[in-house]
Amino acid sequence: MTQTPASTTGAPASPDLSIIMVSYNTATITIAALQSVFDTGTGVSFELLLCDNNSPDGSADQIKAKFADQLGKRLHVFASDENLGFARANNLMAERARGRRILLLNPDTILLPGALQSLLTFAERTPEARIWGGRTYDGERRLDPSSIWARMSVWSVFCYGFGLQKLFPHSALFNSEAYGGFDRQSEREVDIVSGCYLLIDADLWRKLGGFDRRFYMYAEEADLCLRARAFGARPRFTPTSEIVHFGGASEQVYSGKMVKLFAGKMTLAEKHWPAWQLSLARIAMRIAVWLRATGVPVLGALTGRERWKRAGDEWRIVWQRRKDWMDGYPDPS
Known part of the structure; x- marks a missing residue:
């Protein structure tokens, strides 16, 4: 350097x-x-x-x-x-x-x-x-x-897996990680x-x-x-x-970003969760990606929209690369 x-x-x-x-x-x-x-x-x-x-x-x-x-x-x-x-x-x-x-x-x-x-x-x-x-x-x-x-929880991972946080973005229950319902207009811990x-x-x-x-x-x-x-x-x-x-400026490929994001989340779970919660997180995350990898391409085919077709291709890549994120990041040593 x-x-x-x-x-x-x-x-x-x-x-x-x-x-x-x-x-x-x-x-x-x-x-x-x-x-x-x-x-x-x-x-x-x-x-x-x-x-x-x-x-x-x-x-x-x-x-x-x-x-x-x-x-x-x-x-x-x-x-x-x-x-x-x-x-x-x-x-x-x-x-x-x-x-x-x-x-x-x-x-x-x-x-x-x-x-x-x-x-x-x-x-x-x-x-x-x-x-x-x-x-x-x-x-x-x-x-x-x-x-x-x-903080991430088994419940928040479950809600992500089944898209509940997208369906109810303003819900503190279903979008708990993002503090759904908090308008960011006041101070808080x-x-x-x-x-x-x-x-x-x-x-x-x-x-x-x-x-x-x-x-x-x-x-x-x-x-x-x-x-x-x-x-x-x-x-x-x-x-x-x-x-x-602006967000994501250095990561132009969506699938590459998501692989790193999931690897980070799984690493976090490995460090801070007991084994039984980690097992549930892995199952929920696999379901989340599989549903998107199979469902988004169908949506693209039905609507004919290029945006959904491209998104479907990216999610397929994330699913194909699941071994890169399922166990989190490797020990750098």
Whole structure:
């Protein structure tokens, strides 16, 4: 891994906040995300630590060229010679972080005015939480509820398997993981804050050892938040800190994303569930994917819609690759 030459000129001596970003093949949107930090971070003492996971589009060089005046000051770019995955790359950046708090920020985000200051103010007001998150919108500026989650359960996996969360999206019973029925208009304690916009006390991060690097991508923040409870953390959400999260920019193939997502979920279940619950989760997840792999193509044939036909092809691939996700991610050692 190569590091941009450092310079202390203009750099905060000891920043309050270390912002960590991991990018892969998303030069244009990563530059926009970084620019939004500089544009809206007035009054916040921060450093930006960006790890580029060996992007073939030359992201690291483009970012360095765009923000040449910030290199070694508030921005530090690390170009990896391999794709480390999300968890490992964040851990490496966190080792270099000097701030009292660490903010994980996705490269496919845009900070809205006042977001950083609002989140930090919220953290100062609720220090017992130790992990904090805000409200996200999608690219059309519609509410995106995925910035927070409830912990996965056998019941929530069952509801996903049989599509109950799609049939009743606003139900706290049938869509429990997504906090169905919660309108994201008020503060509350939550189980999980999404890693796209997650603020954490730096000392807590270090006590936890950061992300479990077995999680190559997806569910690593769920594992982090669940483990943090053993140290007294009670993650909280505030609607006053807002960002735009475009989502999935570095994962263009739907089947590839779902394989990683299911692998992350099964890894999470293996770590935190007893054996009997894990067995039920595997059965429910197999049923979920099989139903989609067989049902969606039929829907595509009946409707003639290309969208459903393409989705059917993707779900077939996810089913064919079930050995890649059924037992979770392999032990990295």
